[in-house]
Amino acid sequence: MDLSYSQEESAFRDEVRVWLKTNLPQDLRDKVANYDELGREDLLRWHRILAKQGWVAPSWPKEFGGTSWNVVQRYIFEEECGFAGTPPLIPFGLSMCGPVLIRFGTEAQKKRFLPRIYQGEDFWCQGYSEPGSGSDLASLKCKAERMRDEKGGAHYIVNGQKTWTTLGHYADWIFCLVRTDSSLSKRQEGISFLLIDMKTPGITVRPLILMDGGHEVNEVFFDDVKVPAENLVYEEGKGWTVAKYLLGHERMNTGRIGASKRELAKLKEFAGRQQGDDGRPLTEDARFRDKLTRVEVELMALEITNLRFLDQMRRSGQPPGADVSMLKIKGTEIQQSLTELMMQASDPAAQAGFTGLAKRYCNFRKTTIYAGSNEIQRNIISKMTLGL
Amino acid sequence: MNFDYNEEQQLLADSVRRFLAKDYTFEARRKIVASSDGWSPAVWATIAEMGLTGLPFSPDYGGFGGGAVDLMGVMEAAGDALLVEPYLATVGLGAQFVARAGSEAQKKAILPVVVEGKLKMAFAHTEKGARYNLAKVDAQARKSAGAGSGWEVTGEKFVVLGAPAADKFVVSAKTDKGLSLFIVNSSSSGLKIKPYVTLDEQRAGDVSLSKVPGELLGTEGGALPVIEEVVDFATALICAEAVGAMKFACDTTLEYLKTRKQFGVPIGTFQALQHRMVDMYVSYEQAKSMACLAASKADSPVDVRKDRASAVEDRASAADRARAISAAKIKIADNCRHISQESIQLHGGMGMSEELKVSHTFRRLTMIAQQFGDAEHHLARFARLS
Numbered sequence: 165m166d167l168s169y170s171q172e173e174s175a176f177r178d179e180v181r182v183w184l185k186t187n188l189p190q191d192l193r194d195k196v197a198n199y200d201e202l203g204r205e206d207l208l209r210w211h212r213i214l215a216k217q218g219w220v221a222p223s224w225p226k227e228f229g230g231t232s233w234n235v236v237q238r239y240i241f242e243e244e245c246g247f248a249g250t251p252p253l254i255p256f257g258l259s260m261c262g263p264v265l266i267r268f269g270t271e272a273q274k275k276r277f278l279p280r281i282y283q284g285e286d287f288w289c290q291g292y293s294e295p296g297s298g299s300d301l302a303s304l305k306c307k308a309e310r311m312r313d314e315k316g317g318a319h320y321i322v323n324g325q326k327t328w329t330t331l332g333h334y335a336d337w338i339f340c341l342v343r344t345d346s347s348l349s350k351r352q353e354g355i356s357f358l359l360i361d362m363k364t365p366g367i368t369v370r371p372l373i374l375m376d377g378g379h380e381v382n383e384v385f386f387d388d389v390k391v392p393a394e395n396l397v398y399e400e401g402k403g404w405t406v407a408k409y410l411l412g413h414e415r416m417n418t419g420r421i422g423a424s425k426r427e428l429a430k431l432k433e434f435a436g437r438q439q440g441d442d443g444r445p446l447t448e449d450a451r452f453r454d455k456l457t458r459v460e461v462e463l464m465a466l467e468i469t470n471l472r473f474l475d476q477m478r479r480s481g482q483p484p485g486a487d488v489s490m491l492k493i494k495g496t497e498i499q500q501s502l503t504e505l506m507m508q509a510s511d512p513a514a515q516a517g518f519t520g521l522a523k524r525y526c527n528f529r530k531t532t533i534y535a536g537s538n539e540i541q542r543n544i545i546s547k548m549t550l551g552l
Numbered sequence: 553m554n555f556d557y558n559e560e561q562q563l564l565a566d567s568v569r570r571f572l573a574k575d576y577t578f579e580a581r582r583k584i585v586a587s588s589d590g591w592s593p594a595v596w597a598t599i600a601e602m603g604l605t606g607l608p609f610s611p612d613y614g615g616f617g618g619g620a621v622d623l624m625g626v627m628e629a630a631g632d633a634l635l636v637e638p639y640l641a642t643v644g645l646g647a648q649f650v651a652r653a654g655s656e657a658q659k660k661a662i663l664p665v666v667v668e669g670k671l672k673m674a675f676a677h678t679e680k681g682a683r684y685n686l687a688k689v690d691a692q693a694r695k696s697a698g699a700g701s702g703w704e705v706t707g708e709k710f711v712v713l714g715a716p717a718a719d720k721f722v723v724s725a726k727t728d729k730g731l732s733l734f735i736v737n738s739s740s741s742g743l744k745i746k747p748y749v750t751l752d753e754q755r756a757g758d759v760s761l762s763k764v765p766g767e768l769l770g771t772e773g774g775a776l777p778v779i780e781e782v783v784d785f786a787t788a789l790i791c792a793e794a795v796g797a798m799k800f801a802c803d804t805t806l807e808y809l810k811t812r813k814q815f816g817v818p819i820g821t822f823q824a825l826q827h828r829m830v831d832m833y834v835s836y837e838q839a840k841s842m843a844c845l846a847a848s849k850a851d852s853p854v855d856v857r858k859d860r861a862s863a864v865e866d867r868a869s870a871a872d873r874a875r876a877i878s879a880a881k882i883k884i885a886d887n888c889r890h891i892s893q894e895s896i897q898l899h900g901g902m903g904m905s906e907e908l909k910v911s912h913t914f915r916r917l918t919m920i921a922q923q924f925g926d927a928e929h930h931l932a933r934f935a936r937l938s
Contacts, residue, residue: 165555165557165844461882468841468844472837493834549833
């Protein structure tokens with residue numbers, strides 16, 4: 165057992181760190197540090213800087229632009245990005261649609277979409293959740309009917325609604341789970357995976373404003389939207405297989421350890437400048453400090469747990485199992501605690517108007533709900549790991 | 553980076569586990585606990601035969617030159633089996649002082665005998681009212697009258713783990729120059745032991761010393777850093793032991809959820825229980841991670857790797873080690889409570905029963921949570937060192 169990184173791994177970390185230092189634009193760095201809203205152009209700008217360097221899709225196969233980094237290098241890269249405070253890489257194209265096409269797409273689909281995803285030319289969003297289908301995703305109703313063209317081709321007519329569509333208002337494309345057959349008793353078998361151009365007539369995007377006042381999610385309505393049959397991924401009725409493949413894919417950064425480390429450092433610095441009731445720095449107040457330490461220790465434990473899983477993965481060559489759900493549970497609990505302590509540290513100030521810290525606290529309640537609520541993650545561990 | 557045991561460590565852990573599974577069943581342990589001494593000479597002999605008493609000592613004295621990481625698998629197995637033999641007291645505490653602070657003559661005289669399993673030791677340190685403060689000692693040592701370099705130690709030591717079985721004690725006491733350590737024989741006149749059984753069924757005792765002849769161990773007045781180092785080492789060992797005990801508690805509770813039926817179905821089909829069970833496993837994994845950190849940090853002063861940056865910003869300094877050990881102990885203490893309490897709750901009434909091993913695991917985990925400092929002690933220490 166050796167918890168140290170190897171010399172090669174440390175050298176790689178240094179390389180990434182130095183590169184980020186010179187290539188992360190100051191204005192983007194500041195926006196992230198100040199928790200400012202990042203617009204479409206901010207996100208795409210960072211995406212393209214990484215694409216130019218060849219680092220935007222490390223896990224993709226080499227032929228499509230992957231870096232051939234091993235899992236530990238990929239982790240180091242993500243951690244360094246988090247620690248440096250880069251804008252996030254929006255996962256819908258790079259970590260979701262891309263890998264799906266690489267695994268299930270036709271040659272034509274790969275040629276058409278992958279380079280554009282890589283270069284940041286298309287902004288993708290995800291069409292999974294519906295008003296009646298959250299955790300119970302397989303109950304989705306958004307309907308796609310296969311039609312014959314006069315010329316002998318085929319297309320789908322899509323009708324229905326998607327919701328909680330993150331950054332749908334920026335998106336050029338949406339990948340959707342749609343119902344192509346509602347007659348089957350096993351409802352998963354009637355679901356298909358469809359790529360839809362957001363500019364197609366009949367699509368309406370309506371903002372959903374969250375309690376922090378921010379616009380990041382949307383409702384997307386489909387009203388007789390015509391989608392070419394060539395935009396079907398894999399086979400009709402096999403959409404659930406595709407979605408399940410994604411569940412096990414690329415979830416090793418779920419813990420967001422780099423970003424949480426940065427937030428922790430910020431919190432310590434911030435709390436050190438705040439005065440407690442007795443006039444001493446808040447970091448010297450035992451009650452506050454103990455809460456801070458417990459979060460720090462939880463984060464240390466999560467980091468090592470994450471490294472242990474990576475080590476297992478590297479050795480076995482197997483994709484991460486349901487235990488990755490653990491990283492999501494703990495990682496999001498830590499993120500929430502950090503925002504909560506940050507708001508607590510600024511306590512009276514947080515009540516004067518709706519400040520950035522208070523907004524962030526409100527916004528981060530989403531983390532234990534999205535991407536499979538933490539209760540769903542527990543269901544997964546219970547079933548897959550514990551056999552209950 | 554690598555989290556696996558190497559082949560030797562794995563083989564050793566496996567053989568310890570096999571031995572304990574065969575000869576240290578819950579029934580066998582029950583008899584040992586009920587015996588007058590509360591430990592088994594036969595088991596102790598096997599522990600020595602397997603090389604476990606020599607594991608963390610230098611080959612110069614017959615040992616195998618291992619560290620806390622090499623002991624992890626052994627301690628996990630001990631935690632699983634709820635070992636009550638005076639292993640931690642001897643190998644993790646008493647003899648560690650000799651190995652780290654002793655003169656060449658002291659090492660030669662003591663360590664080979666410990667390695668052979670023929671000498672048991674204990675660390676007589678804590679005094680009433682000191683709680684977990686390692687610096688708070690009132691016992692006194694004075695140069696003995698007459699010729700020679702002898703000392704006489706006088707004081708009252710409290711809850712000395714392994715005291716009834718110990719042949720020699722390492723005793724802390726103050727001289728004019730400050731906190732110092734002394735080796736004393738348990739057979740010396742003036743030394744009295746009031747033995748008892750602790751809540752986790754181990755043997756301990758209050759040790760009273762009145763002008764007991766002692767031999768200075770290490771530098772006079774310079775004991776505190778050594779005490780911190782050894783106690784940190786022992787803390788890393790009980791962190792690993794906790795992981796073994798937690799694993800048992802989780803596994804046996806999971807098994808119970810799958811077999812116990814109520815309302816016509818296994819109770820493990822109820823989501824309220826499933827989620828609690830999942831949280832126990834998450835607790836166990838997080839604790840295991842911190843036990844890995846503790847063991848690798850406990851070894852760092854003797855195994856300096858200055859040429860490498862580490863996963864957790866490794867700097868082989870005492871403060872860095874102490875900070876990591878405290879972080880580990882905070883997590884281990886919190887998760888000992890969580891897992892032990894939940895394992896009883898999910899067993900329902902059966903969990904309360906003395907008949908079930910899990911209630912004994914509960915008692916050991918409760919003890920580990922506070923041994924060498926509870927979460928609050930280590931929260932304060934961590935903050936001091938940050």
